[in-house]
Amino acid sequence: MSTRYLKRFFKPKSIAVFGASEKPGSMGGIVIQNLLESQFPGLLMCINPEGYKKVFGVSCYTGISALPEMPDLAIICSPPDSVPDIIRKLGAHMVKAAIILTGGLSIKNNPAAKTLSESVKEAARPYGIRILGPDCMGLLVPGSNMNASYSHMNIQKGKVAYIGQSGLLGTAMIDWANGREIGFSHFLTLGDGADVDLSSVIDYVAQDPYTYSILLQLDRVSGSSRNFISALRSASRNKLVLVLKSGIFSDDGLKAPKAPGIPDEDMVYDAALRRAGAVRVETSDQLFNALETLSKMKPLRGERLAIICNGSGPNALATDRLLKTGGKLAVLSEETIVQLERLLPAGWNPKNPVDLNADATPERFAQVAEILTKDKQVDVILSIHAPTRRAPSVETADEIVKVIRKSPRNILTCWMGRATAIEARNHCNAANVAAFITPEEAVDAFMHMVDYRRNQEVMRQTPASYVEQNTQNHQKAKKIIADAMAEPRDYLKHSEACDLLDQYDIPVQNSYYSDDIEGVIELAKELGGAVAIKALHTKNVYPFSYDDVSFHRRHDLAQDLTSLADVRHATTKLAYRVSESIGEEGNMGFCVQQMKRGFQSLQINVGITRDPTFGPIIVFGAGGFTVDVLADRHVMLPPMNMALAKELVKNSRIYKIIEEHSQQPERDMEQLADIILKLSEMVVDLPNLQGLEINPLLLNRLGVLAVDVAVSIGEKSQLAISPYPGDLEESIALKRSGRPAVVRPIRGEDEPRHLDFYNKLSPESIRMRYFYSRGVPTHQELASWTQIDYDREMAFIVSAPSLNGQGPETLGVVRVVTDPDNIRSEFSIVIRDDLQGEGLGVILMRKAVDYCRSRQTLVIEGSTLPTNKGMQGLAMKLGFTNTFNMEEEVVDMKMKLNEPTEDWQVTRLQH
Structure with missing residues (x-):
C-alpha cells in the first residue's frame, strides 16, 4: 500500500535510459524514440558503455557517474546479467525509481541458484529504490507527455487508467483503443512485480483526480492479498474498477493449488473482486467492450433497459442475453405507449423491446429513442440497427447521436453488419x-455497469444490529484447538469438533462414541429408535475430503438402523471396511447418533476453507456426502455481517428451494445467515483453524442442526479483509455525570445510530466540523463513514446506553485517515452539543493520538476554523502546535508522534 516515490515514475523531471542505441530492434532505442515522439518535457539521457556520443540526438554517457545530474527515473533495457549491478549503482547515487524492461530475470540456470529478479531485490533493498518490472512494457502518461515504454504506438489522453500484468496484452489494448479513439490517463504493465505491486499502483491512480475509471488485467495476486483487497475496495468506492482475470498458474506453469472443498479457485477470485466492489470481465473482448462503455457512458441511474430495433430477431437476441445475465427489462409507462402508437405501424406489440419494423427510417429511430429517454421507468436505452434501404446505417447513426447529445440518459448503440455498419460505428x-457490433456484446457491456452498481450496493448495505460475542465460550474454543496442537495433531477429534461448534452456540446433534462393536450395540440399545453409525478414522477426520474414485465418506456411514441385529451387522461391515482400506492404526472407533431425518429436512454444506492467496473463506451450498455437493458451492471472504451472510445464501440453489417450499422463509434465512456469521466469528477468533465442514447441516421446521462436522488445524493465517479490532475497545465513565460508556472502533452496524447522532448536532457544530452548512447525509455517505477499512482509517466512537432505554447511542466520534506511507494522519472530531463538558473531546483525541503513535505514524494533524476556540484549546492542552494558515484561512493543529528513521521520511515531512 506504499506510494513512496511513485510520483517519480509518473511525473519525472528527468529520465536516463540504460542500454539505448540506434541499432535496429534495440529496446532502449525504441524507448528513447517513444519519449522523443511523446515530447517528454524533461531532461533525457542515455547510458551505454559502447561510447556513443548521442542516441537519436540524445546525449549518451558511458556510465552513471558520468551523468550531468542524477535522474528522477531510470529505465533499464540492458542485458539481464548487468541489471543487479546497475540497480546497486543507482541506489548508491540516490536514484529512487527504476523501470526494468529487460526480460528473463526470473529464469534459474540451476535449481540452487538465485534468479536475477531475486538479486535485483537484494540490490535495491539497502537503498530503498522502487522498481517497476522486470519484464514489463513500461508506462505511458499522456498528461505528462511521457511514453516510457516499448509500445509500437502512443496513446491518447483520456480518463481511464490501465494497469496490467501482461506486456503483450497491453500493446494489443493500446492498438485497439487507438482504433476506437479511446484514451487513458495512465497505462502500464507490472511484469514480474519485483517491487512496485498492484496495490501500490491502484492506490496511486485512485488518488488522481483526472482518472475516472480503472481497468485491471490480472494474472495473479502476489504479495499481500489484504493490501490488494484494501486498495481495490478504496478505489472502487470512488471509481469504476473492471478486472480481466486469466487462469491462475504457478511458476512451473501448472495450475496453482486450490483450497480444499473448492472445485475451481476462480470462484474465490470472483468472491474477492465482488467483495472489493470491482467488476470482473471474462474475456479480452469483454474488457474491450467494457472499456468502450465505461469511457463513454454517463453514471448509471438504474438497471431497467429498454431495447429498440428495426426487427424482432435482434431484439430477441438482446432480450435473451439480458435475462440470462440477470438484467432487468424496463416496463414502458402508459404515457410512453400512447406516444409510440402515433409513430409505429398499426399492430405493433406495445411493450419492451420495441420493434420499429423493417421500414423504420432514421427519423423514426431518433423519435422513439427520444420518447424513451423521457420515460421515468426506463434507465438505459439500447438502440440496435440492422441496415436496410429505408434506414441507412450512417444516417441513422447521425440521428441517434443528436438525441444522445440532448439526453441525460445513457443510450448504447449496436450497428449490426460490416460494409455500411463500420462507418456508422466510426x-x-x-x-x-x-457502439457495438452485436446485441449480445452491447448487453454484456451494459451488465458490467449493472454489476458494478450492485456490488457497490452490497458493499454499502446496512448490517443488522451487532450481537455481543460470548467471550468466555470463545476462550474455551481456543483451548480446544491449543490442546490438539500441543499433542501435536492437525485435526480435531469428532467429539472436539462438536464441542467447538457448541462454544459458538451452533446446534449440534448429540453424539456418543465407542471403540468397539459391542459398545456401539449398547449405545444403540440406550438410545432406542432408529440410529446412525459413523466409522471414525484418519481419512474422514479432515473437512472436504472428497475422492470420487477410491473413497466416499458415505461408505463410512450406516443409517436408519432400527434393530440391534441391523446395528451389529452394519457396524461389523463398517469395521471390516476400515480394517481393509485404512488399517488398524487409522481406526478411531465409532460415532452413534439418533436418526434426525424427516420433517422435510434440507441438507446443507457450510464451512470454512483456506485459499492459498486469499486465506480463510466461508463456504455454503447444498449438502451431501459425495462430490456432487461441489456443484452448488458458493464462497465469500470473511469477516461478514448479516447482509453479506444473506447474500451468500441467496447465491445458492438452497435459497430457491427455501423460497418455493418453506413455510417460514424469513426465519430459515435468518437461521442460515446466523450460522454463517458464527463461522465468520470463528475465523476471526481462531487463526489456527484451517478448515471446518458441517455436512450435513439439517434445516427443517424445527430449525437447524449440525449432524456431522470435521475440523482441521494448522499454521496461523491472516484474513484478506481486516476484521473488527475488538482489542481497541475501552470502558470509560463520563467526567461530569459519571455515565458509563465505551470507546470503540466504529462498525457498519452503527449506521442508524450515527444518523441519530448527526441529527442531534447543532448547525454550528456541523459547520465547525465540515467548514460549511450541509444537509442530512445520504445512506451512501453514512455507509462510507461507518463501514471503514481498518487497515486504512480508524473512527472511534463513544457509545453508551440511551437514557430512555432505547438501546445504545453515539455521543461523539473522532476519525483519523492515514496516508499509504504512514507519514501523516489527518483527524476530525465532533461531540454532541448536549454533552459538552463531559470530557469526551479529551478522551477521543487521546485515543486517536495513542492509536496513531502505536502504528508508528510520524505526524497527526487537523484543521479548524479560527472561531472554533474550543478545538484550538483542546489541541494545545494535548500538546498540538497551532498555526494560522493564511491561504486556507484555518488553524492548523499538528503533533509529532514518532521520529523518522529513513531519509525518504524526512523528505516527505518537509513537503
Missing part, C-alpha cells in the same frame, strides 16, 4: 458514443 466513436 461516426458514433467520433461523437464519443458507445
